[in-house]
Amino acid sequence: MQRHTKRLLGSAIMAGVILMTPACGGGGGGDSPTPTPTPTSPSGTSTPSAEDTLSTNEESARLLIQASFGPSQADIDALTGRSMSGWYRDQIAEPRFQHLPGILDKELAARASGTDVYNLHSNSFWQAAVEEDDQLRQRMAFALSQIMVISDSGDLGGWHLMLADYMDILSEHAFGNYRELLEAVTYSPAMAGYLTYLTNAKADPYSGRMPDENYAREVMQLFSIGLVELEMNGEVRTGADGNPIETYTNDDVRGLAKVFTGLSLKGSNFWNWYNTRDDDAEYSRLVMFDEWHSEEEKSFLGVTIPAGTSGDESIGIALDTLAEHPNTPPFISRQLIQRFTTSHPSPAYIERVATAFANGRYTLLDGSQIGDGRRGDLSATLAAVLMDEEAVNTNMSDPGWGRVREPILRFIHWARAMNVNSGDASKLGLLGWANSPDFLGQHPYRSPSVFNYYRPGYIAPGTATGDAGLTAPELQIVNASTVIGYASFMDYFQRGWVQYDEDGERTTGFLPDLTVETAMADDPEALVDRLDLLLTAGQMDEETKARIIGVLNEMPIAPYNPDNEEEHRRIRVDVAVNMVLTTPEFLVQR
């Protein structure tokens, strides 16, 4: 037997990786799995209600902060006056950007020439998030990437094609069905490599080898049902002893571990996939090798799969069990709400979204319906997140509403708002270090473990949210280092100090276009109003504005030499932008 085949090869991401942190790594609705498609109204056939209409630029900016990677002025202009429901349907219909084609070209070229390439997938992520038009879909994929987590911080690092394939799986199913998403994830080379069930073999009584339990545990704990029984509104169910009722035991893990045996890369050999895989295996659905799949009876979560059931059929039964579990709608729904609108949603909000998940259908603000009626319809679920009464008619004086924005989203929003020009992200060395606590402390697809950068149930000790008992996941990565690292990181980009390639040449990428802002530099009030709309959806308070204006007024424009006028205007803009990017109004989305 090959002993090394199960391990993915090649983990180097870039030289000197010291700052990267490799680690470990319902309600019974929707009983019928049969699709019952419901025709959705074409855009504009219903009369937009007042709350469906984005009547001001501020409302448009707020929606785009919640549901895209952040607005530019053009995005806001295009949305104001339109129907939110129409926008939602248009975003779903927007052609999907795929990472794989571009990455495949670069990877194959690198392999052919024998050169090392790094970060192809993350460079593609940054560029697509800034530039592509299917914003809602890519934003949903990013949200899903924080629930069904893979990370390039371990063995997966050099496998760009697997990573790209996984990123595309998330965007493909972003508006699809949860059950199908779960299956695509389970059969993905990236997840199998990350959670170590690639070439997971059935038990061998002679050597004492047992099936790997890794995926069995995490698919239950993190990707579907969670640890404790939930009501549809997300509240924890307790037993007679007053303790939460746990959803599974270690025996369930061991039973389910037998299910995820027998999978390897598409090719001719289970164990020796490295040498025998098909050319497209790194981005193709895994293949079941039934001779290595457990023939034993498999019992978990009250389900027993009879002895001798094939691998694919066993996995199908297991995933059906997870998707049909009453916990799945509230467990997934609460996390999606946290990714888009608020960190500590009310039970009623969770229940409304979980019901949309379970029923597979949701009525948009214009009265039209979305979703195909199958349990787990994510287009209905996401609509329920974004169009919920609490999200649309938010009580802005509720001190517990809002969410700390992920540092990744803050950066991309800056890039979009400042109209950074297109360019090759691979030239931006600092982007590759975003993960460092000395910078953003976060990087797409680079979580320290399958538990993401922060936990959905995190309550920060010694804080106002913590004292109020509010979960605030993103606060888990807010600390003295990342607060300062973030402000500095943004400043470097704003000033164009990092946009150099490896030869020290200035690149053309990710440089802000500040034409409009610089022209406003002589009028600090106007400049701050513009940034307020673009970056904080008009939510900046008067005291904050006054302080920023006060600083700008202390910065004379070319007092001694008129040749410095443009430079000094630019410095005013840079200072103003960094100040706005470090306001609580920008850091927190409301």
Next chain:
Amino acid sequence: MIRPDRRLFLRSTAAIGGAGMLSLLPRMPAHAADTSGYKAMVCLFLRGGLDCHDLLLPYDQSSYDSYASIRETMIGGYGDGAASRERSNLTQLNAINNDSFNQRRFALPPEMPGVRALFEAGDAAIVANVGPLTEPVTREQFLNDASALPRRLFSHNDQQSTWSALGPEGARYGWGGLIADRAVEAGANGEATFSVMSSSGHDVFLSGQLVQPYQLGLDGPPRFAAVENPGLLGTAYGSSAAMDLLREHYRGGASQRANYFERDMADASAKALGASELFSKAFAETPPLTTTFPQTFIGSQLKAIAQSINLRDELDAGRQVYIASQGGFDTHSGQAGSLPATLAQVDAAITAFYQALGEMDIANGVVLFTASDFGRTLSVNGDGTDHGWGAHHLVIGGSVNGRTIYGDPPPSVLEHDLDAEQGRLIPTLSVEQYASTLARWFGLDSREVSSIFPNLATFGSSSLGFV
């Protein structure tokens, strides 16, 4: 050694001020922690669950043969080079209490020469089969669900939390933070901000009721570009007003925010700026350490911690708790290929750290100890191991009663009396015993210790004696 006098002086000055009369009253029961000298605890958290069976290996022939047979499908993967698990390649531990294990002997893996040297020199000990327990458990009880067990065994995040904060994820206070609370209460630190510090992000281990972790930068003190380049911010034109407004801005503004999330972010900015200015000032005023640390993630972390300990006088710190962490231990797969390299990094970083303590002449004041999610199965899943429970841990420091194996490592067979199946060890020593031993050394009295560790009475001894 100016420290004790200086703190005494500071406390006396405080006593002459407002609270003077109060401080003359007997207050022993409330603030009993001993705060003399300088002491620091450093938790090195090995994320993912270090395979205890691959840290403390059986060395006598008979135990080794049993081990090698159970791990047959994996053991060849270590190759016949430096990482080989052949018996002849292991480094035997000449523990002073070897005789208490009869014919059994133990070894460390070959990639840990630094820790082994510390052990042989009496500066390191091993604490065997520690894990979360609410009461003692036997295999019989475990298999029949006949005893109270810690909640959510075998789950990464919950067992990390249980090791750190004595309860599954969601626990609010870690024992590192609660221990530091008592020291702060007793006046050990002039600046509470630097009582608990992390080199690896937020950790519940350090959350107390009085203290919250300060995050150490890994490349020296954090650099606040916007504040450190005032010339670009307009003060080049002579305006200190702009700089004052900027400072107020980066401190989160003057008024308290109504929204809780906004208030938290404003507070985080204020704390970050205030603390990092103090820290940077101390850093600039202290001669740097000359010890060379490895250029690894864990090496950078232990370097940052050593540099912080080096500032203890300037930061007016008498008692500190630190945490560093290293991932890569969740070896479900490819264990033979990955674990030796990870352990080698840990070994090199610990070695440098101990050398730095010597450079600062503070080795007797610092104890580094390991923690991990759990141990792992002795049986193999092909080329890796799965989640376990009890595990063996390292304790390192000049005050450690070293060259000793505390506790009793279970035999390297399956289905022994402490086998929770597949060689998952049922712990014989509780995390609370392990932690309270450190707490007592740190200066807490027995009453303070039992207030932090509720199940301690169940286990008889509150100190395992390793320090």
